[in-house]
Amino acid sequence: MGLLGFGRGRAPRPGGAGLGRPVGGRTVRTRRRAGVGPGREAQHTDVGPARQAGHTGAARHEGTARRGAAGLLALALLTLPVLAACGTGSDSAASAAPADDDRPVVLTTFTVLADIAENVSGGHLRVESITKPGAEIHEYEPTPDDVKKAAAADLVLENGMNLETWISQFVQNADAEHVTVSEGVEPIDIAAGSYEGKPNPHAWMSPAAGEVYVDNIAAAFSDLDPEHADDYASHAEDYKERLRDVGEELESSLSGLPERQRVLLTCEGAFSYLARDAGLTERYLWPVNSDEQGTAQQMTAAIDYVEEHDVPAVFCESTVSDQSMQQVVTSTNAAYGGTLYVDSLSEADGPVPTYLDLLRHDAETISAALTGRDA
Ligand SMILES: [Zn+2]
Numbered sequence: 001m002g003l004l005g006f007g008r009g010r011a012p013r014p015g016g017a018g019l020g021r022p023v024g025g026r027t028v029r030t031r032r033r034a035g036v037g038p039g040r041e042a043q044h045t046d047v048g049p050a051r052q053a054g055h056t057g058a059a060r061h062e063g064t065a066r067r068g069a070a071g072l073l074a075l076a077l078l079t080l081p082v083l084a085a086c087g088t089g090s091d092s093a094a095s096a097a098p099a100d101d102d103r104p105v106v107l108t109t110f111t112v113l114a115d116i117a118e119n120v121s122g123g124h125l126r127v128e129s130i131t132k133p134g135a136e137i138h139e140y141e142p143t144p145d146d147v148k149k150a151a152a153a154d155l156v157l158e159n160g161m162n163l164e165t166w167i168s169q170f171v172q173n174a175d176a177e178h179v180t181v182s183e184g185v186e187p188i189d190i191a192a193g194s195y196e197g198k199p200n201p202h203a204w205m206s207p208a209a210g211e212v213y214v215d216n217i218a219a220a221f222s223d224l225d226p227e228h229a230d231d232y233a234s235h236a237e238d239y240k241e242r243l244r245d246v247g248e249e250l251e252s253s254l255s256g257l258p259e260r261q262r263v264l265l266t267c268e269g270a271f272s273y274l275a276r277d278a279g280l281t282e283r284y285l286w287p288v289n290s291d292e293q294g295t296a297q298q299m300t301a302a303i304d305y306v307e308e309h310d311v312p313a314v315f316c317e318s319t320v321s322d323q324s325m326q327q328v329v330t331s332t333n334a335a336y337g338g339t340l341y342v343d344s345l346s347e348a349d350g351p352v353p354t355y356l357d358l359l360r361h362d363a364e365t366i367s368a369a370l371t372g373r374d375a
Contacts (some may be wrong), residue, residue, distance in 0.1 A: 337369030
């Protein structure tokens with residue numbers, strides 16, 4: 001049928017997979033020098049030239065007209081290392097640090113990882129996110145300043161599973177250790193669209209998978225800074241306990257939903273892991289943000305599904321325009337259930353300044369909207 005998302009974008013059957021269930025078993029670490037190993041390159045060769053080109057964050061509101069200018073952007077990316085080498089006069093990670101801050105520098109690709117890393121670090125390391133709160137992360141374009149920061153960092157943490165399509169470009173010239181924090185998570189494949197069959201990258205939306213991230217980060221920190229290895233291990237244990245508590249809250253707030261209300265319809269198909277854990281049926285407008293957004297087929301399929309199943313509420317995420325989903329709301333009896341957070345935390349004074357807040361906020365928003373309660 002060629003319909004993106006619908007009909008084929010089915011979440012795995014809810015099989016009593018509890019939120020407290022460990023995912024993926026033991027921690028597996030990939031240690032590689034950034035950008036030097038053939039494995040690094042090979043991992044990203046399936047991305048294709050269009051993906052490498054990327055586009056600006058502003059393009060996320062452009063809907064179906066968002067493709068193009070690939071050559072120009074590819075050229076812009078190629079010039080990045082040159083700009084970085086020449087220096088732009090703006091502050092780098094090293095120069096931005098206070099003179100007396102000699103802690104090792106850890107760069108993460110997005111804010112959720114930075115928050116987890118900060119909790120595990122407990123102040124021993126200087127943790128910073130490359131992308132800022134609210135940023136589109138799938139097709140982020142590193143700036144010359146980002147490239148300089150990577151070159152100065154002691155460790156770069158990335159999610160992996162094709163989330164950061166820009167990462168190989170980004171770390172190409174960096175000498176930092178590079179760790180993929182989703183290693184060991186049992187992946188759920190993307191069910192439709194141009195990335196069909198590839199792992200869905202949004203594993204952190206499962207608190208159980210989040211524990212794997214924590215273990216990987218603690219192991220990477222211990223390698224980087226063996227002197228504080230015991231601290232990292234104990235911070236990780238504390239944090240995993242808090243994560244398990246949130247997982248239990250999430251499970252109990254969603255497990256009471258009647259069958260008719262157990263559908264999670266969002267803009268991006270970013271909730272496969274959450275839906276699996278909570279036993280919800282996942283539907284979405286587009287499979288991944290780097291796919292086309294809000295096409296006629298996606299809209300028709302969503303509206304048909306909502307009408308056919310009498311879906312009470314639908315949702316969209318903070319890092320994309322909700323315009324398409326509002327159109328679904330206008331065309332059906334479904335309510336707009338609220339903004340969910342997946343790909344980015346909010347600013348410190350916003351609704352989800354931390355990863356644990358993000359998980360809690362989404363569970364409460366989903367459960368309130370589907371049952372018609374106030375959040
Ligand atoms: Zn996403």
